[in-house]
Amino acid sequence: MGSCKNQEVEQAKCAWVQGPIIVGAGPSGLAVAACLSEHGVPSVILERSDCIASLWQYRTYDRLKLHLPKHFCQLPLMGFPENFPKYPTKYQFISYMESYASHFSIQPRFNQTVQSAKFDSSSGFWTVQSQDFEYISRWIIVATGENAEPVIPKISGMDKFHGPVIHTSVYKSGSDYKNKRVLVIGCGNSGMEVSLDLCRHNALPHMVARNTVHVLPREMFGFSTFGLAMALLKWIPLRLVDKFLLLVSNFILGNTDQLGIRRPKSGPLELKNATGKTPVLDVGALSQIRSGKIKVTEGVKEITRNGAKFMDGQEKEFDHIILATGYKSNVPTWLKDCDFFAKNGMPKMPFPNGWNGENGLYTVGFTRRGLLGTSSDAIKIARDIADQWRTAKDCRNYCNSHMFVLKNS
Template sequence: MQTQSKLVEKYLNTMQSDQIMIIGPVIIGAGPSGLAVAACLKQRGIPSLIIEKESCIASLWKHKTYNRLHLHLPKKFCELPYIPFPPEYPIYPTKQQFINYLDAYAKHFSIEPLLGQEVQQAKFDTNTRCWCVRTNEYQFVSPWLIVASGENAEPVIPVIDGISKFTGRILHASTYKNGVAFKGSKVLVVGCGNSGMEISLDLCNNGAQASIVVRDKLHILPKQVIGKSTFALSMSLLKWFPVTVVDRFLLFCSRLVIGDTNRIGIGRPEIGPLQLKNSVGKTPVLDVGACAKIKSGEIKVVRGVRKFTDKGAEFLDGTVEEFESVILATGYKSNVKSWLRDPNFFSQNDANSEKSLPKSWKGKNRVYSVGFTRQGLLGAAMDAHKVADDIKRDWNSEAWNLHVESKPIFTSQSINHY
């Protein structure tokens, strides 16, 4: 393997005028995953540069989430490395509290992403053995590339027959804030995951007539069991029992707390919630009150949409109903495959497929990923430590302490003066 000094010398001899050499990893994405790995690298004495296409950190949380959102898991499972949540925060912090935590986290570690930089291509150069990352303004070159843009980079807009004919209002959940503007109107929510259920509840609480499309079977679990988080209880039990046993226990508790969901038109999958999560990545819904509204008839469960009409929708069971608005709670997808030129790390299949995820947190040629394990913020924190440890070993073995006259760029401030 060539030494770092030889690599840099080889690179500088061929460097183009619009390229900026980064002596440290380039991180794509300034969400929780990007912040976490930048902090872990900094704790190990390694500089990095975060590139973010939006105008702020944590843009998904700040601009594309509804107002009533709380963390669905207890705060101890959502902390980023080294910094706990403030002790005065509740067990399930609000959206704004989490945003405040992320802002304080970035400030504590002096993390200053370069904003407004949308990645167009990231490609490994076999000659210089560096990653070339081209954005709308610059081209960055670094020995390491860390993909931290997340599984939720772009909203999924489903193709449903006749949807273009619908004359009412259509919006994705990413633009929904609260149900105030929908008071007194009939709203169809397409998608029955955590967001779809919570938006339906919010609509109902604000006086809208909400219907939710439940096309497939799904697991709904109580948010808490015997005063303890269902997730925390699951993690504790998995230390002692196999997944199948824990699944049976969760389903027993769910039946006691929520009741038989088949009676409200929501069937359960044949395999348990944890098994389903592990096998295909489908997260169970944690009930925050929607089930009670469904039981009372305040939220209506409807079958899958066959097609839209100009005033409403026709469902798979043949019924037709009129609606004034449609909210697509149909989730998000990664956009990595559109710019990362490495088909062996992220599959080039559909972004919603489990096969589109990286095979692990590390690929060939010093490419890494953080936050793609379908384990939420806890998984992102674990990935961040693994990636930083691996790069630290690489950093030490290659003797990266260099004095390069070309003035390598480390922060957004220095790049703006470049």
């Protein structure tokens, strides 16, 4: 910490941060910064990209809409505009987050890729190192989320394929795939929606459904399926709610096993709680599967130069391959000597206790419960830090008089 003092700060490029350092300027980072500001606690957000919500701005396809009604997806202290539809589009959600940041005067430090963050037990402070700057604080809030990096599976022969292979993180629209044969690997929400988008642009999608997955209607009886499930859980045990959801889903959607999409043995909510695996909310893909416009295949054995060999012995030719294989946390690559996170980059403590670590470490956006979980964590974190903030005046006064203090929030 001595290198940060007074006139040496410009050469050292090191700053003491009043309040916590927040890593990530997505919805989670913005939510916790807003909640902190309501308590009068400043913070500094470090963001590797050049904008807020970079996953939404750069890594989502054009037709994306929120899968849940907007009241389940709003951040703390500020709801969506009343004129927004029930399921806002990607662009409406981005505009909401930009308005949110502006309303709470949140100004992240962009193009700051955190390379390491480490707690110094001798001083009691966190040191966070970006590519060109060092930040020091009593608190660090990990807000990089569950979806920081694309998952790229290792499939035999992938390097031999003659055509383009992309992840859904760079897919924008099916307009470039007209009359093209496209292999979509993955049958989650992204795989289903990309296949549907391809279909609507007259492409010829084949979707690989290697794993089991629950597909539920987005709405039941005019209500959001998610909202209905949340309401029932207040009165009925989870397993009974699962049975209800599956009964109604089979009535509305039919038996998905007959379409090549096998359901897991565990119910959708039970599976979500245990593994974080989200059910697919159908927005039209199943009808295209029934009509034969989206072909479903069981699993890829090997990629060939011109296509793929499948587990059932068939071989087909394709022009493009799209990996709808999801995302993962990147926390283990930069958070050093920390036992709070598992190897998969998720907190070891399950919800609702995974937000609070040791030595001033907090996490937001790792609940596997979407933006509702994010809001809950952000509120708890802000209260906890605010309680400490009010008792730390002496430390702050010392730092203000002896160090270069970074005050922007």
